[in-house]
Amino acid sequence: MDRMNTDILNPLTHDLSNCETEAIHSPGLIQPHGVLFVLAESDLQIIRVSDNTEVFFAIEAKSLIGRKLDFLFSEKQINDFKKSLQNLDPKIVQSIELERNIDEQSSLFKGQYHKNEDFVILELEKEDSPGLSELYFYNLIKQFIENIKKTENFGETIKLVAQEIRSITGYDRVMVYQFESDGSGVVIAESKGENVLESYLDMHYPAVDIPKQARKLYVQNWVRLILDTNYEPVSLFPPINPVTEKPVDLSYSVLRSVSSMHLEYCHNMGLSGSMTISIVNKQELAGLIVCHHYSPRYINYQTRYYCEFLGKLISLEFFHQQEKEAEKEREKIKELKLKLGYKIDDKSVSFGNVIKHNSLTILDLVKAQGAALYLGDELILIGATPTEKQVRDLMDWFFSLPQQEVFSTSSLPEIYPTAKKFKKEAAGLLVISIFLHNTSYHLFWFRTEVIQTVNWGGNPHQPYQIDPYNIHRLSPRGSFDLWRESVCEKSLSWQPVEIEAALELRSTLLLAALEFSQVALQKAAEQAEIANRTKSQFLARMSHELRTPLNAILGFAQLMNRNTNLSIDQREYIDIINRSGEHLLALINDVLEMSKIEAGQQTFNENDFNLYNLLDSLKQIFTMKAQNKGLELVFDLRPEVPEYITTDENKLRQVLSNLLDNAFKFTKVGQITVRVSCPKEKTEIIFEVADTGAGIAENEIGILFEPFVQTESGRKSMQGTGLGLPISRQFVRLLGGEMTVRSAVRKGSTFTFNIKVALCDRNDVIALNCERRIIGLEPNQLNYRILVVEDVEQNRRLLWELMNTIGFEVRTAENGLEALSIWQSWRPHLIWMDILMPIMDGYEATKRIKATPEGQQTVIIALTANAFSSEQKTAKTAGCNDFLSKPYREKVLLEKMALHLGVRYYYETDPLKSQKARELTKLTREELLVMPQLWLGKVYQAASHLDEETILELIKEIPDEYEVIARKLKELVNNYRLDVILELTRV
Numbered sequence: 001m002d003r004m005n006t007d008i009l010n011p012l013t014h015d016l017s018n019c020e021t022e023a024i025h026s027p028g029l030i031q032p033h034g035v036l037f038v039l040a041e042s043d044l045q046i047i048r049v050s051d052n053t054e055v056f057f058a059i060e061a062k063s064l065i066g067r068k069l070d071f072l073f074s075e076k077q078i079n080d081f082k083k084s085l086q087n088l089d090p091k092i093v094q095s096i097e098l099e100r101n102i103d104e105q106s107s108l109f110k111g112q113y114h115k116n117e118d119f120v121i122l123e124l125e126k127e128d129s130p131g132l133s134e135l136y137f138y139n140l141i142k143q144f145i146e147n148i149k150k151t152e153n154f155g156e157t158i159k160l161v162a163q164e165i166r167s168i169t170g171y172d173r174v175m176v177y178q179f180e181s182d183g184s185g186v187v188i189a190e191s192k193g194e195n196v197l198e199s200y201l202d203m204h205y206p207a208v209d210i211p212k213q214a215r216k217l218y219v220q221n222w223v224r225l226i227l228d229t230n231y232e233p234v235s236l237f238p239p240i241n242p243v244t245e246k247p248v249d250l251s252y253s254v255l256r257s258v259s260s261m262h263l264e265y266c267h268n269m270g271l272s273g274s275m276t277i278s279i280v281n282k283q284e285l286a287g288l289i290v291c292h293h294y295s296p297r298y299i300n301y302q303t304r305y306y307c308e309f310l311g312k313l314i315s316l317e318f319f320h321q322q323e324k325e326a327e328k329e330r331e332k333i334k335e336l337k338l339k340l341g342y343k344i345d346d347k348s349v350s351f352g353n354v355i356k357h358n359s360l361t362i363l364d365l366v367k368a369q370g371a372a373l374y375l376g377d378e379l380i381l382i383g384a385t386p387t388e389k390q391v392r393d394l395m396d397w398f399f400s401l402p403q404q405e406v407f408s409t410s411s412l413p414e415i416y417p418t419a420k421k422f423k424k425e426a427a428g429l430l431v432i433s434i435f436l437h438n439t440s441y442h443l444f445w446f447r448t449e450v451i452q453t454v455n456w457g458g459n460p461h462q463p464y465q466i467d468p469y470n471i472h473r474l475s476p477r478g479s480f481d482l483w484r485e486s487v488c489e490k491s492l493s494w495q496p497v498e499i500e501a502a503l504e505l506r507s508t509l510l511l512a513a514l515e516f517s518q519v520a521l522q523k524a525a526e527q528a529e530i531a532n533r534t535k536s537q538f539l540a541r542m543s544h545e546l547r548t549p550l551n552a553i554l555g556f557a558q559l560m561n562r563n564t565n566l567s568i569d570q571r572e573y574i575d576i577i578n579r580s581g582e583h584l585l586a587l588i589n590d591v592l593e594m595s596k597i598e599a600g601q602q603t604f605n606e607n608d609f610n611l612y613n614l615l616d617s618l619k620q621i622f623t624m625k626a627q628n629k630g631l632e633l634v635f636d637l638r639p640e641v642p643e644y645i646t647t648d649e650n651k652l653r654q655v656l657s658n659l660l661d662n663a664f665k666f667t668k669v670g671q672i673t674v675r676v677s678c679p680k681e682k683t684e685i686i687f688e689v690a691d692t693g694a695g696i697a698e699n700e701i702g703i704l705f706e707p708f709v710q711t712e713s714g715r716k717s718m719q720g721t722g723l724g725l726p727i728s729r730q731f732v733r734l735l736g737g738e739m740t741v742r743s744a745v746r747k748g749s750t751f752t753f754n755i756k757v758a759l760c761d762r763n764d765v766i767a768l769n770c771e772r773r774i775i776g777l778e779p780n781q782l783n784y785r786i787l788v789v790e791d792v793e794q795n796r797r798l799l800w801e802l803m804n805t806i807g808f809e810v811r812t813a814e815n816g817l818e819a820l821s822i823w824q825s826w827r828p829h830l831i832w833m834d835i836l837m838p839i840m841d842g843y844e845a846t847k848r849i850k851a852t853p854e855g856q857q858t859v860i861i862a863l864t865a866n867a868f869s870s871e872q873k874t875a876k877t878a879g880c881n882d883f884l885s886k887p888y889r890e891k892v893l894l895e896k897m898a899l900h901l902g903v904r905y906y907y908e909t910d911p912l913k914s915q916k917a918r919e920l921t922k923l924t925r926e927e928l929l930v931m932p933q934l935w936l937g938k939v940y941q942a943a944s945h946l947d948e949e950t951i952l953e954l955i956k957e958i959p960d961e962y963e964v965i966a967r968k969l970k971e972l973v974n975n976y977r978l979d980v981i982l983e984l985t986r987v
Contacts, residue, residue, distance in 0.1 A: 028247055029233040029257035031226070033298065034111065034125040036255050037069070038241065038248055041085065041120050044069040044078065048248065050255075051237045056109075056126055057100070061237040069122075073098050081113075090115040091220075093252050095301070098124065110301045114252045121248070123255050127300065137306050140168065144310070154321050155188070161289065161314050162191040165307055169275070169299055171291040172196050176279075176314075178287045181493050183207030185288070215285040220251050222308045224276045226258055228296035229266045233257045273297035275304075277311035281318045289314070329501040332365055356380065365505060366430055366498045368445035375441055385446055386422035393418065395442070398431065402843060402874060406503055407431040410447070413489040420489065423449045428491025430499070432506040445502070447491035572971065604734050608760040609649045611641065611685075615676065618653070622660050622672075624979045628944070629664065632671035641678045641685060646758040651731040658724045659689040659751050667693030670748070684737075685757055690750040696743040704741060705729050728753075774894050777807040778904040786897075787828040788812045789819040789845070790863065791837040795886075799832055802890065806905070816845030823849055828858065830901055833880065835864040843878040850879030859900040863888075923968040925984050930962055940985040943978045951981065 030036050035056050038048035045068050051061045057072060064071070070078040077098055084094060093114045100107045111124035144164055151157045158176045166174040173196050176189035190201045210218075218224070234257075241248060250256040266274060272295045279287035289311060299307075359382040363371055370383035372391050385391060397416055398407070410428045412419040419426060428447030433440060560566070560574050619635050626633035656674070663672045670692025677686045696704065705726050729739045736756030743749035777784075786808045790796040796812050803810040811826060813819040817840040819831065831849075835842040842862060849855035861882040862875035872883040882896055897903050928936060935954065942950040951973055958966040972980050 027250065027257045028239065029235055030250075030253070030255040031257060032231050032234045033227045034123055034255045036236070036253065037120075037122040037124075038116075038236070039069060039120040039122055040243075041115065041118050044082065044120070046071075047119065047243060048236050048238060048241060050234045052234045056107075056124070065238070073100055085113075085115070085120060088115055091252075095305070096122070096124075112254060116249055116252075117244070119243075119248075121250070121253060123253060125301065129300075137302060140306060141309065148313075154317065157317055158189040158314060159191070161310055162189045165277070165289060165291065165310060166191040166193075168303060168306060169291060169297075171273075171275070171293045171297065173200075173292040175200055175290045175292075176287065177205070177290060178279075179285065181495070183210075185209065188287075210285075217251060218276070218278045218285050218288065219280055219283060221254065222278045222280075222311050223254070223304045225254065225299055225304065226266070226274045227298050229258075229263050229272050229274070230296075270294060275299060275307070277307050278315075279311060279318060280315050286315065286318050325495075326497045326500060329365070329497050330504070332361070332501065335361065356382070359383065362443075362505070363445070365501050366445050366494070367447075367492075368430065369448050370425060370446040372444040372446070373442075374444070383446075384425050384448065386425050390418075390422050391444070394426075394429075395444070398442075398444075403433065403435060405433055405506060406499060407433075408494045408499055410493045411490045423489050427489055428494065430494050430502055432502050434506065434510050443505075447494075449489060450492055568967070605648050605650070606646055607649050608644065608646050610643060611645050612637070612643045614649065614653060615674070618656055618660065618674075620979060621657075622664070624946070624982070625664055626672065627982075628946070629668070631664070631667060631669070634671060634673040636673060636675040638675075638677045640680075640682070641676050642682055642757075642759055644760050644762050645685070646760045647735055647755060648731075651735060652755065655728045655731050655753065656687065656689070658728045662724065663689055663691040663693065663749075666695075667691040667748070682759065683756060684754055686752065686754045688750055688752045690748065692748040695745040695747050695749055696741070697745055701741060701743065705739075774806065774891070774905040774907055776906055778906050781904060782829070783809055784830070784901060784903065785809045785811075785826060785828040787819060787822055787826070787831045789814075789816065789831060789837070789842065790834040791815055792834075795834075802893075806894070816840030816842055819845050820848055823855075823858065827854065830859040830861065830897060833860050833862055835862055835875065843874070846875075846878045846880055855879075861896060861900070923965070923972070923980075923984065927965055928984055930965070931958065936985045939981065943982040943985065946978060948973050948978070951978075 030050050032052055032055075034050075035053055036050045037046055039045065040047055045066065046064050049061050049064050053059050053061045053064060059072075068078075069081070081096070081098075084096075088094065091114075093112050095112050096110070098109045098111075100109065108127045109124040110127050111122065113120055113122045115121075144160075147160055147164075148157055151160060162174045162176050165171075173190070173192040175187050175191075177185040178188045179185050184207045185205045187200045187203045190199060192199070236248065240246070266272075269292070271292050273293035275291040277289035277291075278285060279289065289307075359371070363369065363383055368383070370381070370385035372385055372395075373380040373382070374395060379388060379391065381388065381391065386394070394416065397418075401407070408428075408430045409415060412427055412429045413423050425448060426446040427449035430445040430447075431442060433442045566574070615635060615637060619633070622633055660672070660674070672692075673688070673690045675688040675690070678684065679686075732739045732753045732755065737754035739751060739753040741749060741751050786803050788796055788799040788803065788810060790799065790812070791814050793814075796814065800810050800812050811822055811828070813822050815837045816833075819833070820840070822828075823831070833842040833846055842864075846860050846862075849858060849860065859881045860879065861884055862872075862878075862880040863884055863886060864875070875883050881900060884893060884896060894903075894905065898905065935957065939951060939954050942948075942954065952970065955966050955969050955973075958969075969981065972978070
């Protein structure tokens with residue numbers, strides 16, 4: 001079995017810990033049966049080349065560096081090559097055929113090429129024979145497909161594939177591996193020559209035979225050929241890319257050199273040549289077709305393409321088989337839904353009895369032998385189960401884990417040792433959970449212990465040995481003889497199709513739980529609850545998926561802004577990125593607000609601010625909209641209203657913005673008025689937003705504040721989602737007030753709300769608005785060690801860059817397991833811990849660190865793209881000292897470090913921003929009079945139509961001598977101040 005494709009390493013240094021992290025995609029070496037070029041994409045100049053060109057071209061490698069590819073091949077061939085590179089996707093590998101003619105002698109080369117950053121990787125192999133015709137392979141494919149049609153099952157199909165590949169390639173042995181859910185492989189088909197005595201059919205091989213990075217390369221490269229396992233690797237010249245000074249990424253290379261570990265593996269099996277063909281399902285490695293030969297063997301490109309076709313064909317068959325199994329389970333679910341639906345209509349039957357009446361179907365659904373249904377405090381046992389006390393103890397353990405909709409294990413005693421006492425009834429466990437109101441419902445399925453005899457190719461439990469240097473090193477098995485193992489305390493594995501069926505059942509039971517819930521809510525309210533919770537789950541996931549890339553966008557923009565060498569234009573572009581990102585973040589937050597409200601997770605974040613400035617900014621924003629619609633906008637601010645107040649500024653702004661948006665949406669003529677008043681006590685402020693619009697019918701006012709419900713005028717407008725007013729009313733309540741509405745059809749509407757406020761000092765507000773940027777650490781402090789744990793490379797790099805720039809000592813890890821290892825050896829002062837990560841998540845890593853006395857001294861701050869406060873509680877329960885949501889602002893992140901570590905920073909002001917702000921305010925109409933009246937009129941028309949693109953084109957017409965004016969106008973456009981441009985150009 002092909003273990004992995006890695007660079008040539010000394011086995012003594014290749015230990016178990018570095019196996020999973022080895023950079024096998026960039027070994028800097030290739031196999032000698034071909035030549036590899038690294039070319040500049042722009043002109044095909046040779047940047048690097050394998051050091052074996054004398055064999056193929058009779059030219060030294062160093063003599064080719066700096067030359068263009070047309071030095072070796074004709075101009076016509078190179079021109080065709082350049083055309084094929086245009087718009088080529090970097091993930092696409094293309095085949096190529098080139099001919100070299102010297103002194104009337106012709107040499108044919110076949111190979112492949114692909115893009116890599118700004119380079120092109122070209123690989124060529126010399127074809128000494130003309131090869132077989134395309135018609136020959138067409139007929140092969142046609143006949144093979146006809147033969148497949150005659151097979152009766154999947155087993156016959158894969159056996160036919162093994163026979164076909166051995167027939168066309170001539171290998172001594174061809175095997176088809178299928179990977180199990182735990183990553184181990186089993187030989188499910190084999191074709192071997194008469195000279196091969198032993199059979200590997202039904203042999204199992206451990207998951208460590210193919211590490212995760214090797215599996216990734218198998219997905220990228222469908223065919224991998226090793227001509228001779230005793231080859232001498234060829235290095236690239238020069239050793240390092242002179243342009244990037246980095247190793248070249250050979251992930252898509254077919255000539256990439258092979259790991260010494262894999263070569264040792266092959267030698268132990270007595271192999272001299274091999275080829276692997278990938279079987280891929282949904283971008284995951286599902287299996288391998290492995291070819292073995294006991295002498296060196298070369299397979300030409302045409303034959304390899306045919307083998308790749310067979311690999312893709314069997315991949316489709318894998319997927320087809322899975323879908324057939326899934327469809328069977330879906331049919332069972334449909335039957336169960338019908339049965340449950342029938343029983344649900346009978347109000348005399350309890351929810352527990354519905355489960356009992358369908359117990360056989362529920363067990364058969366996931367091929368379980370027993371089940372336990374937990375309804376609040378009621379426990380119902382079905383089939384073969386542990387005792388009631390054992391089940392309740394198991395549930396107590398399960399409830400201590402983080403909440404999850406589905407949970408499965410085929411080795412329960414391994415993670416819950418108490419289960420060894422009842423392993424015969426429950427060695428495997430599958431759980432679906434429903435969380436509704438203050439009640440939870442859980443269905444536990446049990447699978448009995450199955451003592452299995454597994455045939456291994458050698459002992460899988462001895463992957464390493466201790467060498468003379470006392471180093472644990474991987475040691476490929478020297479024997480591949482049959483090694484039998486009895487596996488105990490395990491059940492049959494839960495298959496993906498069974499877990500999918502369990503999730504389907506969860507949805508069905510969720511509806512049933514709504515009907516039979518003993519919570520004091522009506523049936524209609526419960527149905528709305530499940531709809532809202534489903535929506536909340538979707539929004540939470542959407543938040544995570546959107547916030548993660550947005551964190552990188554905003555973070556790197558802030559990081560770039562630290563560069564003091566940036567020009568004014570460059571800072572302008574970064575400001576645009578920041579503003580656009582902040583705008584997108586605001587939209588995401590708006591969509592999430594209703595979900596947070598429904599989940600009871602909305603928070604009140606008060607701050608000191610200038611109310612007059614807030615109202616002025618809203619007036620500026622909506623004035624242009626009023627002018628475009630021909631409406632009058634009036635802001636009536638009573639003199640007794642205080643200027644500086646304390647409340648949640650963002651929520652107040654959102655309420656007023658939403659009410660004004662609605663007023664403009666439904667008002668065609670007349671005016672819109674905002675009135676702000678205050679009682680004598682000045683602890684309450686009253687706001688009114690009145691319009692002369694379409695108005696609301698009396699019978700619709702009662703539904704006005706219901707989520708996702710719109711009035712008739714709202715539906716006709718084809719705008720909005722029906723969330724704005726429900727969110728606004730909830731915000732007002734959070735601010736200590738209430739919202740009411742008065743309306744008459746065709747006369748208009750008035751929305752009134754009050755909020756509770758406190759007065760604050762003017763100087764406090766001014767101080768808050770004078771932020772200074774942190775640029776480094778004050779001297780004479782500890783050398784703070786910071787560990788960044790983040791699985792997304794961009795976000796990991798962002799934090800590393802920021803921490804390093806400030807002056808911290810930083811290390812990074814991409815999962816919880818790696819973080820544990822670094823923490824044990826390095827003892828960081830603070831860990832930025834991402835939550836959702838593969839292998840080991842942030843919760844588990846935090847628990848393990850905090851479980852030690854040393855770990856109690858380490859500050860751990862959770863990082864997550866989940867914006868819900870329940871995530872904060874879970875993180876703190878796991879042991880985190882604090883919590884920060886993505887995308888985070890640089891200032892907040894650094895302040896949290898100061899809070900927990902006592903770090904002291906020094907600051908600097910940004911003179912460029914101050915200069916730009918001063919320049920912006922200096923722009924006058926007199927300065928613009930240097931331009932013709934016709935030009936000013938065009939700018940005015942474009943501004944009145946909110947046509948930013950036309951304004952930017954007109955700015956280009958400003959002569960170079962007035963570049964300052966052009967920059968000021970451009971800044972106004974980028975800051976969305978078309979209202980200012982409108983006033984400056986008004987006739």
